Amino acid sequence: MDAQPDLAVVEAMNTTGLVVRNLVKTYRIGRRGTVTALDGIDLDVPNGSLVSIVGVSGCGKSTLLAIAGGLETATSGTVEIDGARIVGPGPDRGMVFQSYSLYPWKTVRENVAFGLECAGWPRAERDDRVAELLGVTGLSSFASLLPRELSGGMRQRVAIARALAPGPDVLLLDEPFGALDAQTKRAMQEFLLSVWHRTATTILLVTHDVEEAVYLSQRVYVLAARPGRVRSAIDLPFGRDRGPLVRRDPRFLDLRDEIEDLLTTPALAEEVAS
Amino acid sequence: MAPVRTVAAGRAAMAPPLPEVGEVGEVGRRAPVRGQRQSALLRLRGEISPALRLALAGAGVISLLGLWQLMATVWASEGFAVPTIGATVAALQELWRSGDLSADLSASSQRIAIGYAASFAIGAAIGVAVGSFRSVEAFVEPQLGFLRYIPATALTPLLLIWLGIDEAPKVALILLGTVFYNALMVGDVVRSVPGPLINAAYTLGAGRWTVLRRVVLPHSWPGMLDVARINLAAAWLMLVVAELLAANDGLAFRIIRAQRFRRIDRMFALLLVFGLIGAASDLFLRWMRNRTSPWSRP
Numbered sequence: 386m387d388a389q390p391d392l393a394v395v396e397a398m399n400t401t402g403l404v405v406r407n408l409v410k411t412y413r414i415g416r417r418g419t420v421t422a423l424d425g426i427d428l429d430v431p432n433g434s435l436v437s438i439v440g441v442s443g444c445g446k447s448t449l450l451a452i453a454g455g456l457e458t459a460t461s462g463t464v465e466i467d468g469a470r471i472v473g474p475g476p477d478r479g480m481v482f483q484s485y486s487l488y489p490w491k492t493v494r495e496n497v498a499f500g501l502e503c504a505g506w507p508r509a510e511r512d513d514r515v516a517e518l519l520g521v522t523g524l525s526s527f528a529s530l531l532p533r534e535l536s537g538g539m540r541q542r543v544a545i546a547r548a549l550a551p552g553p554d555v556l557l558l559d560e561p562f563g564a565l566d567a568q569t570k571r572a573m574q575e576f577l578l579s580v581w582h583r584t585a586t587t588i589l590l591v592t593h594d595v596e597e598a599v600y601l602s603q604r605v606y607v608l609a610a611r612p613g614r615v616r617s618a619i620d621l622p623f624g625r626d627r628g629p630l631v632r633r634d635p636r637f638l639d640l641r642d643e644i645e646d647l648l649t650t651p652a653l654a655e656e657v658a659s
Numbered sequence: 660m661a662p663v664r665t666v667a668a669g670r671a672a673m674a675p676p677l678p679e680v681g682e683v684g685e686v687g688r689r690a691p692v693r694g695q696r697q698s699a700l701l702r703l704r705g706e707i708s709p710a711l712r713l714a715l716a717g718a719g720v721i722s723l724l725g726l727w728q729l730m731a732t733v734w735a736s737e738g739f740a741v742p743t744i745g746a747t748v749a750a751l752q753e754l755w756r757s758g759d760l761s762a763d764l765s766a767s768s769q770r771i772a773i774g775y776a777a778s779f780a781i782g783a784a785i786g787v788a789v790g791s792f793r794s795v796e797a798f799v800e801p802q803l804g805f806l807r808y809i810p811a812t813a814l815t816p817l818l819l820i821w822l823g824i825d826e827a828p829k830v831a832l833i834l835l836g837t838v839f840y841n842a843l844m845v846g847d848v849v850r851s852v853p854g855p856l857i858n859a860a861y862t863l864g865a866g867r868w869t870v871l872r873r874v875v876l877p878h879s880w881p882g883m884l885d886v887a888r889i890n891l892a893a894a895w896l897m898l899v900v901a902e903l904l905a906a907n908d909g910l911a912f913r914i915i916r917a918q919r920f921r922r923i924d925r926m927f928a929l930l931l932v933f934g935l936i937g938a939a940s941d942l943f944l945r946w947m948r949n950r951t952s953p954w955s956r957p
Contacts, residue, residue: 486853486856489878533954
């Protein structure tokens with residue numbers, strides 16, 4: 386796949402962003418055995434871009450995201466943001482998990498405010514920021530509800546709003562829509578695009594849904610499993626202002642099928658590639 | 660639209676024809692049914708109405724009282740004396756009027772309050788540490804695993820030698836008899852805080868202390884109250900052992916006194932008091948749980 390000018394130009398203009406170099410993660414299993422979850426991963430997520438990582442389960446994509454979030458440590462290799470190496474979690478990288486990450490005893494408003502409280506924002510500014518985010522995410526009328534009173538899609542909106550609140554440089558999304566039904570998932574994808582447009586946050590999305598990755602991102606990294614490694618990096622030709630019609634674009638369908646093939650028939654794909 | 664219709668027609672052609680209206684339920688034949696009907700009362704996990712629930716609870720209490728009255732009137736004999744409900748209530752009134760009951764209640768409650776409060780405070784502190792830090796878990800788990808299998812009641816003679824016969828050994832016995840269970844069970848509650856809740860807090864900029872205070876503790880609080888409620892029964896057990904061996908007041912001491920005078924009606928009255936205190940504290944702690952953590956109500 387040829388690199389499309391869109392992202393390549395951005396990359397040439399500014400070399401900053403999230404950069405993963407030669408990342409290796411091995412786990413010890415039992416007494417002597419080790420498992421290599423990630424084997425020499427290189428990734429580039431330019432500032433302001435939306436990049437996806439797709440792979441079958443067990444390819445280490447969630448581990449990769451956890452390392453970027455600072456929740457796990459790499460065996461070797463580095464993850465840097467704007468030249469600063471990541472050594473632990475911080476509010477500069479907002480994370481959204483697949484499920485169970487809202488505080489069930491806090492209202493929507495309190496959940497979104499949590500990161501701001503941690504950062505010691507004064508009360509008035511905090512309230513303003515929370516109101517702003519609830520507006521952006523369309524949650525204003527749900528502000529006083531508890532998470533259990535919300536649907537799955539709404540909960541993930543709250544999780545995204547909460548992650549955005551401290552104004553992170555990068556948003557790390559770990560299969561955020563994986564547990565949602567198909568219709569809700571589509572609505573949430575539109576929602577994510579609108580959030581991306583409005584906030585201009587860099588987004589790294591991990592998903593096993595190829596169509597989702599192709600629809601949302603400017604670049605897709607396809608991971609192979611056991612050990613997890615980058616099989617292919619594909620820059621997508623669709624502009625930032627894509628709409629649902631892109632899904633019917635022949636190029637969209639070709640790219641989707643191509644990536645789908647890379648995932649489902651690894652041996653064949655490897656042969657074709659070589 | 661056209662291809663969809665074709666598919667539908669294809670399926671309909673393959674499926675067996677639908678029965679004509681009126682074919683089922685004709686005279687002399689019962690309408691066929693499929694599946695087994697299940698009664699709400701006997702279905703596993705079946706829902707019952709609130710009214711039925713209340714009625715069954717009332718019937719449960721009445722049947723227990725009925726059994727008691729039956730034992731007192733029909734099966735009781737010289738060697739197996741059982742006071743009637745009326746006699747027991749009369750004995751209870753007598754104990755209350757003499758002032759003994761309120762003195763015993765306050766003596767026993769005080770022992771429980773001090774011993775169990777200390778037990779829960781220490782147990783919860785250990786449990787939170789065990790559930791939060793793998794290092795503490797590794798250090799403490801084998802000790803708890805050993806110590807909790809020493810029956811606390813077996814320590815009573817030792818406590819009497821070390822601490823004399825005043826309040827100290829009684830409080831110590833309540834503490835020792837419950838603290839390990841509180842620690843282990845609170846540890847389980849804290850361990851069950853979902854990982855993503857903790858990780859989300861870290862990525863929102865929370866430090867370890869903030870995560871503990873603002874995430875782990877609030878999420879564990881209802882579970883900790885449940886632990887307190889469950890182990891409170893063991894605290895009363897320890898109290899009775901302590902008071903039976905050496906005491907000058909207290910509910911269990913009063914039972915021993917009643918035994919000396921063969922006042923079986925008084926013994927029953929005191930057992931009734933134990934049961935009522937237990938049920939009341941259980942209700943209170945449940946109410947507290949729902950009051951302080953409405954989000955965790957099932």
